[in-house]
Amino acid sequence: VACAMLKTLSAMRRFSRKWLVLAPVVIALPPILAIEFAPHVASAQVSTTPTTTATVTATPCASTLGGTPTVSVTNQIPPSRFSSTGAALGISTRNAALTPNGVSYADCINDLTLQFGVTACNFVGGVNLQVWASTSSDCTSPADRGLTGVAVCWLISQGSTDLIQASGSLNYNIRVQDIVGPQQRSPSPTTLTSNGPEACTAQPTFLAVPIYINFVPIGAGGVYAGQAYQYQLQTDMVGPQAPAIGKIGNGDTLFIVNWTPNVDTDTAGYDVVIDPVPGHEPLEPDAATADATISGTTDDAATDGESSGGVATVQRICPDGATSMAAITDATMDDGSADGSMDGSTAITDGAVGPILDDAGCYTLTTGSNPPLANSTVSDNGGTCNDPTLSTGVILAGSGSDAAAAVVTQEFDDAGDLLDSGVQQVSGGGIFTPPPGSILNPNATVGTTVTGVTSSTYTVKNLKDGVPYTVVVAAVDNFGNIGPPSTQACATPAPIDDFFKDYVEAGGKAGGGFCALEAVGAPVRSGVAFAGVGAFVAAGLRRRRGKKR
Amino acid sequence: MRHVSLGAGALAVAATFASGSARAQEERVDPLGGKVHDRHTPQNFAIEFRGSPYRPNVDSDPALNGATPYQNVFGKTVRLFLGAEFDWQALRIPHVGSLGPGVSGGYTTATAQAKFSQPQPDGTTISGETTSLSIAPFAAMAVFRADVLWRDIGIPLVPYAKLGISYAYWRASNTAGLSHTDGISGTGYSLGTHVALGLAFNLNPFDPYSAQNLDDAMGINNTYIFGEWTREDYNGLGFQSDPLRVGGSNWTFGLALEL
Numbered sequence: 111v112a113c114a115m116l117k118t119l120s121a122m123r124r125f126s127r128k129w130l131v132l133a134p135v136v137i138a139l140p141p142i143l144a145i146e147f148a149p150h151v152a153s154a155q156v157s158t159t160p161t162t163t164a165t166v167t168a169t170p171c172a173s174t175l176g177g178t179p180t181v182s183v184t185n186q187i188p189p190s191r192f193s194s195t196g197a198a199l200g201i202s203t204r205n206a207a208l209t210p211n212g213v214s215y216a217d218c219i220n221d222l223t224l225q226f227g228v229t230a231c232n233f234v235g236g237v238n239l240q241v242w243a244s245t246s247s248d249c250t251s252p253a254d255r256g257l258t259g260v261a262v263c264w265l266i267s268q269g270s271t272d273l274i275q276a277s278g279s280l281n282y283n284i285r286v287q288d289i290v291g292p293q294q295r296s297p298s299p300t301t302l303t304s305n306g307p308e309a310c311t312a313q314p315t316f317l318a319v320p321i322y323i324n325f326v327p328i329g330a331g332g333v334y335a336g337q338a339y340q341y342q343l344q345t346d347m348v349g350p351q352a353p354a355i356g357k358i359g360n361g362d363t364l365f366i367v368n369w370t371p372n373v374d375t376d377t378a379g380y381d382v383v384i385d386p387v388p389g390h391e392p393l394e395p396d397a398a399t400a401d402a403t404i405s406g407t408t409d410d411a412a413t414d415g416e417s418s419g420g421v422a423t424v425q426r427i428c429p430d431g432a433t434s435m436a437a438i439t440d441a442t443m444d445d446g447s448a449d450g451s452m453d454g455s456t457a458i459t460d461g462a463v464g465p466i467l468d469d470a471g472c473y474t475l476t477t478g479s480n481p482p483l484a485n486s487t488v489s490d491n492g493g494t495c496n497d498p499t500l501s502t503g504v505i506l507a508g509s510g511s512d513a514a515a516a517v518v519t520q521e522f523d524d525a526g527d528l529l530d531s532g533v534q535q536v537s538g539g540g541i542f543t544p545p546p547g548s549i550l551n552p553n554a555t556v557g558t559t560v561t562g563v564t565s566s567t568y569t570v571k572n573l574k575d576g577v578p579y580t581v582v583v584a585a586v587d588n589f590g591n592i593g594p595p596s597t598q599a600c601a602t603p604a605p606i607d608d609f610f611k612d613y614v615e616a617g618g619k620a621g622g623g624f625c626a627l628e629a630v631g632a633p634v635r636s637g638v639a640f641a642g643v644g645a646f647v648a649a650g651l652r653r654r655r656g657k658k659r
Numbered sequence: 660m661r662h663v664s665l666g667a668g669a670l671a672v673a674a675t676f677a678s679g680s681a682r683a684q685e686e687r688v689d690p691l692g693g694k695v696h697d698r699h700t701p702q703n704f705a706i707e708f709r710g711s712p713y714r715p716n717v718d719s720d721p722a723l724n725g726a727t728p729y730q731n732v733f734g735k736t737v738r739l740f741l742g743a744e745f746d747w748q749a750l751r752i753p754h755v756g757s758l759g760p761g762v763s764g765g766y767t768t769a770t771a772q773a774k775f776s777q778p779q780p781d782g783t784t785i786s787g788e789t790t791s792l793s794i795a796p797f798a799a800m801a802v803f804r805a806d807v808l809w810r811d812i813g814i815p816l817v818p819y820a821k822l823g824i825s826y827a828y829w830r831a832s833n834t835a836g837l838s839h840t841d842g843i844s845g846t847g848y849s850l851g852t853h854v855a856l857g858l859a860f861n862l863n864p865f866d867p868y869s870a871q872n873l874d875d876a877m878g879i880n881n882t883y884i885f886g887e888w889t890r891e892d893y894n895g896l897g898f899q900s901d902p903l904r905v906g907g908s909n910w911t912f913g914l915a916l917e918l
Contacts, residue, residue, distance in 0.1 A: 358787065359786065359787015359788065360775075360779075360783075360786055360787050360788075361773070361786050361787050361788030361833070361834050361835070362786075362788065362833070362835065363835070364788070364834060364835055365787060366787045366788075366834065569834060571835060602779075604775050604776070604777070604779060604786070605775070605776040605777070606773040606774065606775055606776060606786045606788050606790075606833070607773065607774050607775070607776050608732070608773045608788070608790035608831070608832075608833040608838050608845075609728065609729070609732040609733070609771075609773075609790045609791070609792055609831050609838070609845075610790075610831035610838035610839075610840050610845035611838065611840045612728035612731060612732055613717070613723075613728040613729070613831070613903075614840040614841060614843065615728075615840075616723045616724075616726035616728045617722045617723050617724055617726065618720055618722055618723055618728065618901075618903070619722055619900075619901035620720075620847055620849070620901050620902055620903035621831075621840075621843045621844060621845050621846065621847050621903070622843050622844060622846075622847055623844045623846055623847060
């Protein structure tokens, strides 16, 4: 009975745990899909001229005209967001834990437009309402706008002229790239200029930059004429600096990654990025069929565990089966070079030059529904782990047009392996775009593998023994920006002998579970013993109650 | 010779406390100048908090034929065992002591780095995985405490003995979780015997006033520190054919409260 209760509880726990995991995914999937798969047109430019559509946040002006031109907002809500194609995205495009109303690298590179709503009253005559951005000023001073000094404000909307109205409001659509692009320029541009994707790399460090969006009444001659309104926009387009990865601890179908956690408060978590992605390991020749004959068409994954899920088909083609080469359209093989790398796919047609053979004169042919990812190649470089797929897509902080370019460049040898000199240590933050699907177990809420700046270890499971994996760790900030990856580390899981295995192999026979009545070598008599003890205790209690009566 | 000296010393200390504590039991000074006789709340239970160096005797399993898998993996280092015990002093034998049932439970774990099945190409033999054996022993026993020395003479020493059966839940695991080998999961339980002999040293004579206050406020009659030789022999009790021998002989130390 106890065992049945335990199993029922265990089943209920597994069920509830499963739904605890699935429920947020099911709930979050539709908006995520809407965001992730929204069409992106990089060249599209959204007009920065204001519209005059009233919004729910508008504050009606006084019914009588006159007085100081005033820009105001009540019940200020974050600006609405629109994609580069004009699709409304709400006021945020990411989880509430990732500064949803701020601007991240993804917001910038996806060319989002922010819509600010303000109410402008008493604008008569030649008073103009312009929108200026600055990291330090409210832009009311003509000097800050470059009229009498070095500009520290840059114009992000030409504004409106002759706003004669008794009530109503204005919506200003301003591109993120126009807001963040000139932040490092000195003097700041005082004429409206459209910025491109290079604006997204203008931030010099991984520290977030607040940018003030100033709605300024401007009179004749550029003088400040009225009451301005300021909105503070948090921006961060640079991920945290790379953590220092430590020694990998290999285990049985797993390995343990350790790293030195970052000390800055900008880090919200870490992504552990791996190649090849578990479940997409490159298929290997089947050792069980390493003979000189054609071995058939299917890898015997069930017996040697070499295939990736048994979905793919592996053929080992050897000389005595050369007649089948007419059907070959794709082959991947090793050229026997000392670097241990595979040479990539080689198109083969009947009668054409044949594939390069291995030492046995054979080669393998891999087909199926679960091939390795296109970019999941692992190269070995004389014992140093260097995987190009985990080093590309890195942009270092301050690499925009307004700062020294520092995009990671790499050099490869003739085998396709990354040269040691091509690995660059990065320390000032940046942006890393991991290969799709290579981030391990991203958290459903914040998208990181592990959360918390102090996290320093992660165990990667469900791997294949004997397969070399390359892993990097990248810090993720409070805006969801992924910083540059750590240096690469190699891992090759291998079988282990733990205590229980040693015990069983030495002849020990204990084990089989708490409910050992059902286990191998079940000690049935122990159940009888428990029943006896229970009966004894029950009898004692009953006798004691009887005495009391 | 050394044992004789230690025994003589203990008796001397006990005799020293005996006079004072016997006096303390008779009377105590009242702040208002009067003298009142000691009052004790009823004493029916004992609670022990225990700790001991622990080294399960797994390798004594006859099925291992002399192999020492536990020592090979975890070495000879002893681990810390922590536990607690609750006794019901159901029967009071005048001028002898108390007798009654008791139950105990505790926990210990041994952890080490697991070795690779085969040395790695770079010569590495120690993997990054840990392997652990966690043990949670429980015991049901009869407890006899000969507190006549303390109650009748005032010598604050209480020898005691325990005898019962024990049950230990154990779990072998590695970094990936519960160990499995040849389709057998690395968890189970073992049945055995529980024997203990110990000596408790009453702390009340050090501060009789506080001891009385503790009794008045919380019903704690006596506070002891104790040392105990404990032996748990998980042989299956004839009911279990292949128990994991997670018991052993250990010296246990702790704090006991009678209430």
